[in-house]
Amino acid sequence: MKTIKLNDYNQIADFINNADYHSASYLYKLPQAHEDVEDKIRQAIVDPGVFAHVDDQEQIIMLILAFKYEEEKYKVVGPFLRTDVTPNVTEFQSLFESLAQSKPKTTNFNFSFEETEQTFLQFMKDIQSSYSFTDYHLITTQDVGEIEHAQNITNYHPAYYRSFCKLHENTFKHDVMTADEIIDSLDENNHLFVFMSEGLLKGYVYLQVYEHKKNAEIKYFSSHSDYRLMGIAFDLLTHALHFAFSTYDINKIYFKIRSKNTTLVERFNELGFNINYEYKKFKYVASHI
Structure with a gap:
């Protein structure tokens, strides 16, 4: 067995399409549309490369690749295994090291695995990656009613532009809609609610409704760091839930939260949210070992 770098798109795509993917990190980052998959893989061939045993x-036998999202930052996709091969931690470590050693030691390689559905802990331990956080994908089917302080919550107005932009940009950094994109999207199915108090914008929630699918998503929400633990976030979420369920013919609302704190996540049960699925995130940086 030897490690090689692959450059043939068709060879790579054919293997992935027929491989065992149960141990693959960031599997959901492979787009569904064929054209998008091809573009992603071809970019990975160029940087950082596609490696295989x-x-x-x-x-x-085994293949791994990564998608670049910032300078010296990658999301590792794989390993993909031939279906007659049993996952082997030592071989995975060897293959990943070939990928990692092709870049500077300060490069970040990120992993994401679905809890309860994938085997990953021993892999992550052996390459000495560190746990970063968990993405919890929550779902609710119930309206918990209007809030007591509804007068503090209002629809977005251009007068709030600078405050909203600053809060959004300080909260969300990567792979997100910009503040201007959110504002430009506002219509009968996309709503931005802000929490105003003492003349200050202290939080916001952005709601997207897909009535034809009978569901909605709380896409973004945040409260200002100076006013955390004051119930602002929960008031905004409660208002968004009540508005969506009482205004539209929907039966589900989705919501993703990123946290290391399981107890915090469990608090969303008070709003009727349950964990639909969760992704554990890990990071490997050679210079940190």
Whole structure:
């Protein structure tokens, strides 16, 4: 068995399409549309490269790649295994090291695995990656009613532009809609509610409704760091839930929260949210080891 760098898109795509993916990180980052998949893989071939273990007949046994999202920052996709091969921690470590060693030691390699559905802890331990946080994907089917301080919550107004932009940009950094994109999207199905008090914007929630699918999503929400633990976030979420369920013919609302604090996540049960699924995130940086 040896490690090689692959450059043939068709060879890579054919293997991935027929491989065992149960141990693959960031599996959901592979787009569904064929054209998008091809574009992503071709970018990965160029940077940082697609690496594989092959047998004596030059047949691929295991394959790994990564998608770049910032300078020296990658999301690792894989490993993908030949279906007659049993996952092997040592071989995974060897293959990943080939990928990691092709970049500077300060490069961040990020992993994401679905809790309860994937095997990953031993893999992450052996390469000495560190746990970062968990993305919790929550769902609710119930309206918990209007809030006591509804007078503090209002629809977005251009007068709030600078305060909203600053709060949004300080809260969300990567792979998100910009403040201007959110504002430009506002219509009968996209709503931005802000929490105003003492003349200050202290929080916001952005709600997207897909009535044809009978569901909605709380896409973004935040409260200002100076006013945390004052119930502002829960008031905003409660208001958004009540508005959506009472205004539209929907039966589900989705919501994602990123946290290391399981107890905090459990508090959302008070709003009727339950964990739909969760992704554990890990980070590997050679210079940190």
